[in-house]
Amino acid sequence: MTSKVPGQESAAIGLLSRAVQLDTAKRFTEAIVCYQEGIQLLLDVMKVTQEESKRQAMRQKVEEYMVRAEKLKTHIEEEKQSGRYHEQILIKNDSTGHSYERLISRFIDGDLTLVEVEDPYIRSNHQIYNFLRFCEVLIKAKHNHNLQRIILTTGKDGNNPNSTQAHNDQKRKLDELAANLLTYQVQLQVQYKDNLHDREIRFDNGWIIKVGRGLDYFKATNGKFVIGFCDFDLRKCHETTVDIFHKKHTNTKYDCG
Template sequence: MEKPAVLVLKRAVELDVASRFQESLICYQEGIDLLLQALKATKDETKKAHYREKISSYMSRAEDIKKNLEKEREDGKYHKQIKIEENTKGFSYEKLFYDYLNETVTEVWIEDPYIRQVHQLYNFLRFCEMLIKGPCKVKIIHLLTSYDEGSGKNQQISALQEIEQSLKDYGVILDVSYSSSIHDREIRFNNGWMIKIGRGLDFYKKPQGRFCLGYCDFDLRPCHETTVDVFHAKHTKKT
């Protein structure tokens, strides 16, 4: 486990130096875990002492980063950036949004010009399902999107009306508005968290077939390259 640990921890230090602290913390934690496994596996006392020293050093740095991130979150200065690379997996809506959903979330705003085509409408439906299942107590969802410019306009309106009716069964109001000039993609929760995704909700690749892994579970669906930025409303206010 020593070689994999060295590679992961080297990446952690690189990210740390680049001030990409959230990502570096994840790498530090993974690298420390690999070093602990190496420590348990070796009988060489010299190596054991070396591993313990390294583990202690990396744990100290990881703890400092964790405390700083928590303070930034409390102060509203938190900014997390996730770079989703081409064809990577493991980025379901639950994974991206769950940390920012709690019982104080009752109202959600989605601005996305591309909730038009069938797969995009299903993406929006999946997002709504996540909100219903999550710890939040959402009561109203606002969607600002644009009309389908082709023959799919009636299908788009009909699908959103169906989602609206379905949400009513859960006591949730869907408020849909249309704009021909919208181009930004943004999701906001009334607890102050704001998430900007370069591709909006539509960053998943088309599955190879209806009976392929990833068709239902978005954690198994390959992604297009995009960037996710997470802010708190306090951080975006002018001082």
């Protein structure tokens, strides 16, 4: 048995315990990820465990979790096919562990070619940086999908005496991002709409994510050289609700009410 096994076994137990918690809370897509990662870790530990009784106990646990994970996958697929899938997550005030990567990465697959973001407040500097980080998650996972286009619909930055200059600055920053995304073979289309209220992320593989606060649900840090400034999994959040839906036909604006 290698020295890594105790740590791996502990990590597997932690992941599988988390999977059960998420499963119970009906956060099924998150639960599936934890089941898969926990099962794989436990299988890795089994390979180097010499004690047969312990191997047998692990094998039984793996089988139990695999059965549950498969049932959960079937349930999710049935709900998706019927157009009834709905999952809700409450992000609590000051909680951490809610980066964009955790929010969307499990919905990225080989069918994804288009992502639409409707958020009225991609205007100020930090909000545009938030959108940039969101795009980085998509680009980082691009080997898992065939993303070709991102459409951002937002409001103009014009709520101040220098409204023209503010919008010009907003447009310049988003144009710079668009030019950079082209180097990754992804087109960014930005459209501005007055009186926009929806906050919604739509994937053309059917997944729809509605975040109450839009992308701007992270709190500012108390400085630029503090933990959480760069890693959003360590950044405290404002309270907000995330609703996740799946629609079979996603070529029109979705009605998720």
